[in-house]
Amino acid sequence: MPYRKLFYLLLSAVIPVLSLNAAVKLPSVFSNNMVLQQRTDAAVWGTAAAGKTVTVQTSWDKRTYQAKADVDGNWKIKVHTPSFGGPYTVLISEENIITLNNVLIGDVWLCSGQSNMEMPLAGWGKIMNYQQEIANANYPDIRLLQAIHVTSNIPKTDLEVRNNGWDVCTPKTVAEFSAVAYFFARAVYEKTKIPIGLIHSSWGGTIAEAWTSYETLQTLPDFAAAAQKIKTAPETDKAGYEAQMKKWEQEKYKADKGFENGAAVWAKPGLDISGWKTMRVPGLWEGKGYPDLDGVAWFRKKITVPDSWAGKDLTLSLSTIDDDDIAFFNGVQVGATVGYNQDRRYTVPAKLVNKGDNYIAVRVADNGGGGGMYGNVKEMFLRTADGQQIDLSGDWLFKIAFSFKDIPPAPQNPQNPNRPTVLYNAMIHPVISFAIKGAIWYQGESNAGRAYQYRELFPAMIKDWRSRFQSGDFSFYFVQLANYMKRADEPSESSWAELREAQLMTTKLPNTGMATIIDIGNATDIHPKNKQEVGRRLALIALNKIYGRKNEYSGPLYRSQKISRDKIILIFDHAQGMTASGGSLKGFSIAGSDKKFYRADAEIKGNTVIVSSKNVKSPVAVRYAWADNPEASLINSAGLPASPFRTDSWEGITKGVK
Template identity: 60%
Template sequence: MNLKYSSGLLSSFVVIATFSIYQTAEAKVKLPSVFSDNMVFQQKTQAAIWGKDDPGKTITIIPSWDKKKYTVKTDASGNFKQKIQTPSYGGPYTISINDGEDLTLKNVLIGEVWVCSGQSNMEMPLAGWGKVNNYEDEIAKANYPNIRLLQAIRKTSNFPLDDVEVRNTGWDECSPASVADFSSVAYFFARELYKETKIPIGLIHTSWGGTIAEAWTSAATLKTMPDFKDAVVKIESSSKDQAELKRKYQADLAKWQADMVGKDAGYREGKAIWLDNQSSNDWKTMAVPGLWEEKALPSFDGVVWMKKKISIPQSWVGKEIQLSLGTIDDDDITWINDTKVGQTVGVSVPRKYTIAANTLKAGDNTITVRVFDSGGGGGFFGDEKSLALINPDGERISLAGQWQYHVGVDVKDVGAAPTVVDGPNRPTVLYNAMIHPFLNFAIKGAIWYQGESNAGRAYQYRELFPAMIKDWRKNWNEPDFPFYFVQLANYQKRGEQPGESDWAELREAQSKTLALPNTGMASAIDIGDAGDIHPKNKQEVGRRLALIALAKNYGKKITYSGPVYTTHQVAGNTIKLSFTHTDSGLKSTTGSSLKGFEIAGDDHKFVWADAKIVGNQVIVSSPQVSKPTAVRYGWANNPEVSLTNASGLPASPFRTDDWKGITYSAK
């Protein structure tokens, strides 16, 4: 199984707080961190309260909403658990928990509790590194004391944990002070729900940027899946001595890295030999930026050397020059001519190197970049503007365009990298540390924004993602709780011609997950950013998720989805497409013609298509394809899309064919 072990899209919250695992007050009773002042209990349910005290201790619990007394004794290990009946939404209330000394939870609300999880686009805060659209104004207006926030602190564990550290030792009322570093998607989701229903909302935010879905799935479920079983068994059988594990990992990693260099054709006796122009006479070319899976090397993981010749004016010579290479997936070593100018590990780190004066010469110079990718997409990605040489006067030489490339070594020839012992991108370790502690806590449902880190294994995600959802539902003992998720936004440079796309295949896997009951998908295909994997319009993402919940859970008669493809019919040289969720009619955002459609015959060669709306169908054709067999729409990392319904919600990308994609065999 090929997993990414870099921090991926990882970004950090700025957390100004002190942390404690237990809310202790002055009593002996110890409660997990999910219980604190300002908390929200799920309405109209048997909600559990649990904790620890001395063995054999009698605990009395009295909620103020009905003043009913619940009595429970701790077991031989000092654990107790008691379910209490919660009323319809309201508050504030108090809950007394007494073992002879009283611990009182104050300012408690009854409402709806939603778990909010995923990777960096769920983690992205309003301020901090996120800075959503109009973030200063949004933060200033975030006075919603009936929305409550619980922020889990990142942690991994090889074994299930009973508790998790949280920001500020517990729940916060939503205010300008508390919301700035909280999940923007979660907040905008809750704000929309609260405005429409006036029901208090509790948000449990537990996410981690750059992480893979299998990290959020239980060991029991993963062991039923051949792709993950061995890795999970290895984790479960590992020593709990972290120092010992880290020493072994460092030794294994050093040996693996040496093997990679030893088998890399671009090195001889540890020295880079592909830095001069003569060495690249037989190299091929690909366009940069763009991941090499989409350009020239489908499903390739390993080392690729990339090279570009550039002409430097005399006026630049003798000056310190800045080199920007945008973002590289995963690691790079970079030379100018035969001088090493930089080296970076990790996909999330911008490549900005300073080239010392007199390194560049007037006329031709060569930039050589050794790129290593451990899995999924590899190479340069992002905006063309981010690839440039920049002199002290701000003058720029673009580095976008055609680069030469040559494979150095395929990971298959060396073997998979050793598994990190404490990183988040390992099967089950985030479930253990950041989901398992909440399983006894009654919730309404979950929202999820993740998939970027699994895009290179999109076919595998077809099985993994629904398995994770069923796993959570089973372990929460809520077999059908609502689970709503965001379909990946458009991202990266827009292609000039139709082509394959791992992100499109991941979106398809997400769409297929809607076959599970009580799921919903908010498409973000029209609100992404070509140059930023973290688009700023999180307001609309949260709103679209809330539309699903309002329609499915709160009885609102509203449109909550864009058009969804259902069937197609070949009619001569055209293909007719039918949809659900057409609202009061299909619409185009680009006038009379539709963008984003492509068509192919039996040769599987797609070309851009003519498409028009006729009633609630779309008719697709092309003069280049006389006998069409397949249509695709929005099938790209960053497609141009135009099909909506009358409510303005975008159609989800789709294809009518089932031809094998580029991630079909990726594990």
């Protein structure tokens, strides 16, 4: 008889099922297919009737553990886990028995942040080669726990998850999972063969203070009052909020010049388009000359279709849009979607399709952050049922209907994720007792305008988590912001550069590591598609620092400078085999005491770079890759890019911004 069946029968013989009235219950982090952290005392917890004794039995060592539920019915038991392996069975019983099957012992990683961590392989993400990557994602020793978006004004005890628990990594389960987290796990697993559990808890567009506890924010003057307000506020006033939103939506439509008396006049085929601008899509409009636009804008495109298409149903695919859209074909609405992370595929009825010229119009509403029609070029098309298609990427007409600055502010959503503490409370606090190996983090875009503030906030958040998790001073690896937006013609100030600097400064915390991706971003897409390399670079850090591999894990890191007459000599760590990708060393600028930076000449010598400019006779400072979307070509022999940096400490543009 197989061991697990015998184990279950023996337990059943000594612990009869008497009643389910006081049944032992487990939180969502405990389910079939789970991963428990290896070589530790891993907590298992839940609820039962007050005073009742709960028993936990583990098949890997045939041990029995017991604990009594307290007056509130809560219990916690720590089970000793061996080195990685499995599958195993865990039995939890009191007046009922819960059997957890297909349990692995391995390393558990918490994965969090905003949209670039959340970005799935498929869905709105559609990463590079996503179809092939999904098809190849058969990794039964990688397990996935996907948190659902939830907010809370006070700490919650249970995590809301998809599928009621852990999934085995397959093409079906990985498609809507975090691409960065998956590629990180895959790279670690392929080198170590250690089972990996991924707890993915992230939310696009969110701020770091939302992921930080009330107690820690009380120590930070910029956030203390706001956190206090959240803690004491009613959890929700759904009816009141919906009534206010209805009025606000009416204000929006009144302000929208694209509508007249309820009719979408900017969607009409015969519209006078004089005064409309041209914008190339896909791409967010922040990188196309509208960096501060939160509001509504319209896009139009004239399409000439073959005569044979007339009178046939068509599929209109608009890839992804940030945040909401209404799509029109020849002046008639054919679809509408709410949410930046949704696919846009609409059916154009045959009766709307004419011979020759046809007109597509899209009303795009951006509620904050990035806005516009962005995403995969290959997912923008007009297609017939038999596969003939017209590419819709390229130039569209563009016109702003209104900015949110022109109307009263939107009512505060009581479930808005961008409020201090609410994501920590709902999506991190429920798992603080779960033993983990470490965390990976990709966030910062939403805090870039307050980069100086991030210098204090980000390390405070890391220390906050470490102080609360059972695993204590766990490893915390994060991704530095990628290059993004229009490339500046001359050296200038940059809030994104200042945010990258704050991230670099955070590596001074012990057991941290930073993956630099300044070379694989996209000027027109805040969600670059090469998530394979992001995950791999995070894994390089873990493989070196945790798993004993000797691989290089960082690009060149600035250590110090030496001024030599009209030159500055920069000294680097992780400098083995430094060279210029593409053959030309770019991205350096230099300044004298007047603080005016000029593009500089740069030359590599060993572990140093010598920087100079004919415009600066007495230099005092150098900056490298200091821009939203900089030129950056310095790499080492591992092909890893140097982190952006500056040698000066002059006041930045986000100093004092709150």
